[in-house]
Amino acid sequence: MCGGIGLRIFKVQGLKPLHGKIKIQGAKNAVLPMMAASLLAEGRTEIRNVPEITDVFLMAEIVRELGCQVEFRDNVLKINAFGLSGTVISEKSVGKMRSSSLLLGPLLSRAGEVTTWYPGGCVIGKRPIDYHLDVLRSMGAEILDDGGMLIAKAKKLYGTTFRFPYPSVGATENAVMAAVLASGTTKLVNCAKEPEVAELCGFLRSMGAKISGERTGIITVDGVEKLFPTNHVTAGDRICAGTYLAAAAASGGKIEITGVEPVILVEPLKSLRKMGAGIRIFGAAGPKARICMAMEQRPAGIEIDTGPYPGFPTDLQSVFLAAEAAGSGESRFRETVYEARFEAAMRLAAFGADVSVQKDTAIIKGRYPLLPGIAETPDLRGGAALLVAALAADGLSVIADRGHLSRGYEDIGRDLRKLGADIEECEL
Numbered sequence: 140m141c142g143g144i145g146l147r148i149f150k151v152q153g154l155k156p157l158h159g160k161i162k163i164q165g166a167k168n169a170v171l172p173m174m175a176a177s178l179l180a181e182g183r184t185e186i187r188n189v190p191e192i193t194d195v196f197l198m199a200e201i202v203r204e205l206g207c208q209v210e211f212r213d214n215v216l217k218i219n220a221f222g223l224s225g226t227v228i229s230e231k232s233v234g235k236m237r238s239s240s241l242l243l244g245p246l247l248s249r250a251g252e253v254t255t256w257y258p259g260g261c262v263i264g265k266r267p268i269d270y271h272l273d274v275l276r277s278m279g280a281e282i283l284d285d286g287g288m289l290i291a292k293a294k295k296l297y298g299t300t301f302r303f304p305y306p307s308v309g310a311t312e313n314a315v316m317a318a319v320l321a322s323g324t325t326k327l328v329n330c331a332k333e334p335e336v337a338e339l340c341g342f343l344r345s346m347g348a349k350i351s352g353e354r355t356g357i358i359t360v361d362g363v364e365k366l367f368p369t370n371h372v373t374a375g376d377r378i379c380a381g382t383y384l385a386a387a388a389a390s391g392g393k394i395e396i397t398g399v400e401p402v403i404l405v406e407p408l409k410s411l412r413k414m415g416a417g418i419r420i421f422g423a424a425g426p427k428a429r430i431c432m433a434m435e436q437r438p439a440g441i442e443i444d445t446g447p448y449p450g451f452p453t454d455l456q457s458v459f460l461a462a463e464a465a466g467s468g469e470s471r472f473r474e475t476v477y478e479a480r481f482e483a484a485m486r487l488a489a490f491g492a493d494v495s496v497q498k499d500t501a502i503i504k505g506r507y508p509l510l511p512g513i514a515e516t517p518d519l520r521g522g523a524a525l526l527v528a529a530l531a532a533d534g535l536s537v538i539a540d541r542g543h544l545s546r547g548y549e550d551i552g553r554d555l556r557k558l559g560a561d562i563e564e565c566e567l
């Protein structure tokens with residue numbers, strides 16, 4: 140029976156091919172920076188197609204704590220930043236949500252001051268924020284590190300030229316958000332080119348910002364005096380789409396995905412084709428685009444190196460790896476973005492998967508069917524990977540989740556059930 144200690148149990152009866160259509164939710168990694176960017180205008184910004192996921196609820200809570208009014212209903216998020224008054228992002232908030240670092244740039248820009256804490260380590264490896272701090276320093280911010288507490292101050296931010304040592308998504312976003320109201324021109328080199336960075340730049344432009352080059356790796360921002368509230372519809376979540384495609388690759392079947400632009404899934408779709416999936420694309424971009432995938436064989440072995448966009452997304456490494464665990468050949472996955480992102484790969488042993496990990500590389504020898512297993516989700520995408528493995532297991536698997544999955548998927552159980560998966564859920 141369902142109770143209330145926050146443990147969600149998924150009971151998955153495997154070997155049911157997936158069939159049907161699914162509309163993909165709005166992109167988590169686009170919404171979070173846009174929520175931060177809303178703080179830059181004194182007024183009410185409205186963002187639609189916002190996924191109802193814990194990360195959005197947490198960010199909304201932090202933004203409220205800073206004095207903004209937030210309404211979130213029916214996937215529509217309204218943030219009124221007129222009353223922005225706070226400048227402290229509490230240690231508790233940072234602990235719950237690493238992406239709270241995205242507030243540094245906007246807060247510094249609008250309030251001239253921020254107090255926050257270093258994000259702790261996490262299961263997918265060290266996730267420092269040194270690039271975020273360095274680019275803000277280069278724009279004139281003074282940042283003191285007081286035993287883990289960070290105090291950043293800047294009466295005014297100034298245009299700068301800054302080269303990122305690595306194209307960090309969050310640091311690029313932070314820098315752009317700091318630069319839009321800075322005095323003068325900022326040139327950012329070796330920027331992340333992820334679609335979510337481009338979406339943030341478009342969002343900021345609709346607020347009155349002057350930004351160019353976001354798809355080229357070199358972003359130029361001409362500071363303006365003031366930004367204005369805007370309205371925006373969030374693009375579909377490419378990681379969510381990739382998850383369901385990987386699930387169908389593992390289970391076999393035929394699914395159709397809408398709500399996400401295929402053009403932002405080029406590498407994952409290329410990999411799926413190599414795995415043997417038949418893929419048809421209707422309209423590469425725009426709201427009516429569709430991806431139809433038919434999987435009539437076991438996934439053939441592939442070689443994947445994760446990398447910054449347009450490379451293969453690290454966030455899809457674990458779900459593709461899980462599909463290959465139930466494949467017909469040998470695969471090699473090299474993780475180049477995070478140093479320790481194979482926790483899910485190791486947990487696949489619970490399903491009888493043959494996976495060996497050496498440093499940044501995992502070798503997978505596919506076997507089918509997998510065995511039914513019992514496992515606990517290690518993190519958000521790793522949790523989805525365990526569900527993918529369970530879909531290809533001959534029997535009843537049990538997966539326990541302590542809130543990881545709802546950080547990024549509105550309701551992954553519901554979505555997979557809609558596609559014909561046999562999944563029961565309950566809360567303990």
Ligand code: UD1
Nearest residue numbers: 168238265266267268269270271307308309310454476477
């Ligand atoms: C974003 C995504 C996350 C995705 C990641 C990589 C959001 C909310 N999250 O995270 O889902 O997995 O991009 O595509 O958009 N690094 C540093 N110093 C820094 C910043 C980053 O060394 O100051 C390193 C990180 O440790 C990591 C790499 O750079 O090894 C990439 O991180 P980054 O692109 O910044 O990821 P996030 O923006 O945190």
